Amino acid sequence: MENTSGQGDSAEVPREILNWNWGAFFLNWVWGIRNKTYIAFYCMVPVIGFVMMIVLGLKGNEWAWQNKRWESIEQFQHEQKIWSKCGIIIAIVVISLGVLGFILNPLLKLLETLQGG
Template sequence: MTNPYVAPNSDVNVDADNNSGQKSDIVPEGVKGWSWGAFFFSWIWAIFNKTYIGLLALVPYIGFIFSIYLGIKGRELAWKNKQWESIEHFNSVQRKWSIWGVCFLLIAIVGIVAAVALPAYVEYKNAVGGV
């Protein structure tokens, strides 16, 4: 007898309470919340999480709006669209996406500060006769 809780054509075993990947309107506690990974890596995140509406983030002028939408609703959409082993597995994967998103933000901030500060520093050094 086969396990009724194994998704067809899948190696992922799911719990009886796990409704991930079934596009159900009922989302378990601990799934909803902001996703930095979905916000910063919108189209890559969307492909990985089978949330293909996120590819609209590539469209000029509406991409940023869709990135915000994915940041707000992304975790919920990922739960509905992809089969996950458990809520713990889902949260673990989404946490990694968020960590990479925050790292990207920090690197971007450092890069912007450096792009502004370095030319100003070089100009200052030239003005005071250094170099």
């Protein structure tokens, strides 16, 4: 198959890249800038933001292929894999910090109460 990346909506998208993209889902607007997929900014709109995250996860690879010129399918897949790993790592860190805060907050209040503060 010839390299059709960066040719817009009419670009033929290789079947091997049509899969879920965790990078587009978790790092949506930043991912969108790098991949020239500016529709990702809709993730910042309060009512439709989460729905748009899901749409980016589903269609992100297709849109990134159509909107940006890539050297090859392999290079595209390599870069999207990096985005996915970064997105998952950041999500794990953020969720872990949230859980840690949820656990520590009552403990700190209890400690403050016990110290007479």
